[in-house]
Amino acid sequence: MVSASPASHIYFSQRLCLHYIDWSLPDLQDAPIMVLVHGIHDHCRTWDHLAEHFVDRYRVIAPDLRGHGDSEWVKGSSYHYLDYIYDLHQLIVQAEMGPVVLVGHSMGGAIAALFAGIYPELVAKLVVIEGIGLWRAMQPPEPAASRVRDWIDGTRALSARLPRRYRDIDEAFHRMQQANPQLSDDQALHLTVHGSNQNEDGSYSWKYDNYTHNFTPAGFETEETIEIWRNVTASTLIMLAESGLEHRIGHDSTEFYFHDHNLRVLKGAGHWTYHDQPRQVYTLMDDFL
Numbered sequence: 001m002v003s004a005s006p007a008s009h010i011y012f013s014q015r016l017c018l019h020y021i022d023w024s025l026p027d028l029q030d031a032p033i034m035v036l037v038h039g040i041h042d043h044c045r046t047w048d049h050l051a052e053h054f055v056d057r058y059r060v061i062a063p064d065l066r067g068h069g070d071s072e073w074v075k076g077s078s079y080h081y082l083d084y085i086y087d088l089h090q091l092i093v094q095a096e097m098g099p100v101v102l103v104g105h106s107m108g109g110a111i112a113a114l115f116a117g118i119y120p121e122l123v124a125k126l127v128v129i130e131g132i133g134l135w136r137a138m139q140p141p142e143p144a145a146s147r148v149r150d151w152i153d154g155t156r157a158l159s160a161r162l163p164r165r166y167r168d169i170d171e172a173f174h175r176m177q178q179a180n181p182q183l184s185d186d187q188a189l190h191l192t193v194h195g196s197n198q199n200e201d202g203s204y205s206w207k208y209d210n211y212t213h214n215f216t217p218a219g220f221e222t223e224e225t226i227e228i229w230r231n232v233t234a235s236t237l238i239m240l241a242e243s244g245l246e247h248r249i250g251h252d253s254t255e256f257y258f259h260d261h262n263l264r265v266l267k268g269a270g271h272w273t274y275h276d277q278p279r280q281v282y283t284l285m286d287d288f289l
Contacts, residue, residue: 009022014086016074018063018071019064020062020063020091021062023052033061034102035062035088035101036104037065040107041068041208042195042208043068046191047062050282053278065084065108067208068207073211078216084107085115088112100122100124101126102115103129105131109130109132112126113126117231123232125289130239148217151215163206165203165204169196176188176192183276226257229258238258238262239273241276242265262288
């Protein structure tokens with residue numbers, strides 16, 4: 001593993017100022033590119049240890065999704081998979097990065113899988129870690145009007161929700177540990193430091209926008225999602241955690257919608273699989289790549 005420090009950059013998408021980090025080493029500027037897409041309420045620095053593992057072979061790029069990390073929050077709109085896909089396309093095309101090795105976790109895994117089916121020519125290989133699967137299909141059917149009303153009610157409620165404040169970094173650190181007890185102290189502190197901002201009164205708040213809590217009621221139908229997955233041409237590594245969440249890509253036989261897939265279940269891991277069992281994740285990725 002090579003010691004390196006990431007450089008921060010910005011790019012623009014739908015007039016938003018978005019942030020990403022680049023782990024390039026000076027003598028590896030022409031190396032293949034790996035793009036890491038984090039999950040909801042996470043940030044680009046969640047990938048630091050994984051990036052350090054691959055930086056001697058790849059130019060590693062990790063964006064902050066809109067409304068997350070050091071990227072700008074949206075105004076007058078909501079957060080939708082389509083917007084995240086658009087931003088990812090802007091990042092890859094503006095900097096002429098493709099085709100890339102695309103890696104995504106949780107919501108980022110869902111975005112990466114959809115992107116790979118919409119732009120197969122831009123993805124050389126795909127890695128999905130606990131990616132959100134066909135969860136809408138597993139929910140009880142609800143009339144369209146009711147879904148929209150629920151979304152409006154939820155969005156209005158969020159307008160009154162203030163970002164939670166922690167009196168100091170230690171309190172935020174302990175909240176991070178509660179969210180994932182499998183994190184080591186060093187991991188939890190790293191995620192806390194890079195995932196929070198200090199407020200004017202000295203307290204700390206998480207960087208993500210509260211409005212990301214409320215998904216829009218419209219989206220890809222189950223059949224449309226499957227159609228896009230079937231359009232993925234890249235070899236796909238799907239990783240599931242033994243103690244992960246339900247309805248991930250790879251559950252319910254959904255791995256078979258990817259024509260060239262390799263499914264692995266990691267023992268002793270929860271939803272943040274690459275934090276819980278990093279050695280297993282790195283070994284599987286090394287073999288796959």
